[in-house]
Amino acid sequence: MNNSLVTKYNVPGPRYTSYPTVPYWGSLEDFNVDLWKQNVLKTFEATNSSEGISLYIQLPYCEHLCHYCGCNKKITTQHSVEAPYVKRVLKEWDLYCDFLPAKPIIRELHFGGGTPTFFSAENLELLICGILKRAGINNRSEFSFKAHPTSTNKEKLETLFNLGFKRLSLGVQDFSPEVQRVINRYQTVDEVQEVVENARNIGYKSINFDLIFGLPKQTKASIEDTIEKTIELRPDRIAYYSYAHVPWVSKAQRLYSEKDLPSNDEKRNLYELGKAMLEDANFIEIGMDHFALPSDDLTKSVQDKSLHRNFMGYTTAHTQLMIGLGVSSISDSWTAFAQNVKTIKEYERLIDANELPVFKGHFLTKEDQVIRKHILNLMCHFETEWCDTESNLLHFDAILEKLHEMENDGLCYIEHNKLVVTEKGQKFVRNICMAFDLRLQRKQPDQQLFSSTI
Ligand SMILES: C[S@@+](CC[C@H](N)C(=O)[O-])C[C@H]1O[C@@H](n2cnc3c(N)ncnc32)[C@H](O)[C@@H]1O
Structure with a gap:
């Protein structure tokens, strides 16, 4: 396995037993x-x-x-x-x-x-x-x-x-x-x-x-x-x-x-x-x-x-x-x-x-409910799919930007409105979920809250 990816992605992150x-x-x-x-x-x-x-x-x-x-x-x-x-x-x-x-x-x-x-x-x-x-x-x-x-x-x-x-x-x-x-x-x-x-x-x-x-x-x-x-x-x-x-x-x-x-x-x-x-x-x-x-x-x-x-x-x-x-x-x-x-x-x-x-x-707000659905799909089935209404609600461009970097690292691939986590990406699933976590992105914690993702 590529240990440099572990170094790159081993950051503090939630285990997503809930969203938010x-x-x-x-x-x-x-x-x-x-x-x-x-x-x-x-x-x-x-x-x-x-x-x-x-x-x-x-x-x-x-x-x-x-x-x-x-x-x-x-x-x-x-x-x-x-x-x-x-x-x-x-x-x-x-x-x-x-x-x-x-x-x-x-x-x-x-x-x-x-x-x-x-x-x-x-x-x-x-x-x-x-x-x-x-x-x-x-x-x-x-x-x-x-x-x-x-x-x-x-x-x-x-x-x-x-x-x-x-x-x-x-x-x-x-x-x-x-x-x-x-x-x-x-x-x-x-x-x-x-x-x-x-x-x-x-x-x-x-x-x-x-x-x-x-x-x-x-x-x-x-x-x-x-x-x-x-x-x-x-x-x-x-x-x-x-x-x-x-x-x-x-x-x-x-x-x-x-x-x-x-x-x-x-x-x-x-x-x-x-x-x-x-x-x-x-x-x-x-x-x-x-x-x-x-x-x-x-x-x-x-x-x-x-x-x-x-x-x-x-x-x-x-x-x-x-x-x-x-x-x-x-x-x-x-x-x-x-x-x-x-x-x-x-x-x-x-x-x-x-x-x-x-x-x-x-x-939960409407936005929370949509994000929870995607995070649950990823944590349980390593894939998720979204519709246009959802991508408008979540301002998907910013999410996609983060996902594209992971796609380049071989952790996932995106086809139309569907994201699939690759086998190599499965150990980084917490990081992939973090791309959807708009609450985390809007306010980075000012002290350490979470254990490391890997
Ligand atoms: C709520 S604890 C209760 C366990 C129970 N008291 C026992 O004696 O096994 C449930 C599980 O959380 C896991 N756990 C507890 N602390 C942990 C930690 N710091 N990191 C990872 N897993 C942990 C352990 O595997 C534990 O069995």
């Missing part, structure tokens, strides 16, 4: 909870009976601080926090259900973290039963959860399976003892294997592994070993994330030396090595940084073009309304976004005052 990206949402003063509720209501009335809704529930606690982690979490070993948190999430759900005119029909439900498996089987059951008391279930529903291998025992797997969960996503990150030591994240191959075997025996239909390339102390040999072990365990899906080094947000990332991080070119080579090994083992690359077996629904959704991307990453179950419950969760009504407050204290205060804990958001 969170830093470009409207100001705090422009956010209005009543308007947010109206947006939710409108989309709910238009879509609940046909496609249903998605629910994302943030379970923020972790017992240990993993030094690489860029997610919103709260570290504690006090499990007494579980029950009051579950109670408040259920109250938040009530606050939504109280203004919706019918029972929400759940198409997709995901427990994210933090570490959902920090919670006991009993509390997870209370949570899901409380949610389902006020909801129906779509006949193609998908329930999934993030799991830490060392806290995912058979009892939790069985409880969640009996409650409708058929997918789980295991945080593996890396199998090398040296890398695990530096990132303060420990799990052995045997522990991961045990969870995988238990889950398979119970009947889970899809297991995902989260792996990261670009971590401190990772080398070609260590990645080779991690991927080899992964292939042996044969998860159905793999998220092979690019390590996001954001020490200005995640202070624990300052606990290791930047000298231990692979260089840009080395990092990209680690991805290429993993990709080659996974493809040799019959995994198929999906969108950006994801792989799946041919039998998995994610692969099928690429073939029938139903693959979608949202705050949870890639998904096969797209609904226009996604309600996020719990501290820092993000909701999407397709016409607007809203985020919950980020500290547990503030979350508790608002819920106890019977208020939706949303504090900021964004109401």
Whole structure:
């Protein structure tokens, strides 16, 4: 591969789990909870009976601080926090259900973290039963959860399976003892294997592994070993994330030396090595940084073009309304976004005052909606097409100018009103999306917001 292109295009850029990206949402003063509720209501009335809704529930606690982690979490070993948190999430759900005119029909439900498996089987059951008391279930529903291998025992797997969960996503990150030591994240191959075997025996239909390339102390040999072990365990899906080094947000990332991080070119080579090994083992690359077996629904959704991307990453179950419950969760009504407050204290205060804990958001303009469509097309299918009305609205000449440079570098080609990302360009898809990101172009950030694109 041409490493000079990596140097040229490795700039800070969004991962586009939303458009507009969170830093470009409207100001705090422009956010209005009543308007947010109206947006939710409108989309709910238009879509609940046909496609249903998605629910994302943030379970923020972790017992240990993993030094690489860029997610919103709260570290504690006090499990007494579980029950009051579950109670408040259920109250938040009530606050939504109280203004919706019918029972929400759940198409997709995901427990994210933090570490959902920090919670006991009993509390997870209370949570899901409380949610389902006020909801129906779509006949193609998908329930999934993030799991830490060392806290995912058979009892939790069985409880969640009996409650409708058929997918789980295991945080593996890396199998090398040296890398695990530096990132303060420990799990052995045997522990991961045990969870995988238990889950398979119970009947889970899809297991995902989260792996990261670009971590401190990772080398070609260590990645080779991690991927080899992964292939042996044969998860159905793999998220092979690019390590996001954001020490200005995640202070624990300052606990290791930047000298231990692979260089840009080395990092990209680690991805290429993993990709080659996974493809040799019959995994198929999906969108950006994801792989799946041919039998998995994610692969099928690429073939029938139903693959979608949202705050949870890639998904096969797209609904226009996604309600996020719990501290820092993000909701999407397709016409607007809203985020919950980020500290547990503030979350508790608002819920106890019977208020939706949303504090900021964004109401999408017509222009935002058109750009979102193109960015989604690119992130999911590596191509997009526009009509004349759209090109007038977006002042396409400026976008095309940026794209032409990438076309000259062999990253994409443009034919009439269609852009296709070449195989060589797929690793630069974030950069190609940035050409469409008019909000980013109008106002370059005055401080570093995003991790590097490659
Ligand atoms: C929300 S975290 C929750 C993971 C969960 N606590 C666990 O123990 O595995 C979800 C995933 O984000 C990814 N992640 C977290 N920090 C990251 C970073 N700095 N760069 C890239 N990926 C990261 C990890 O792969 C992780 O499994």
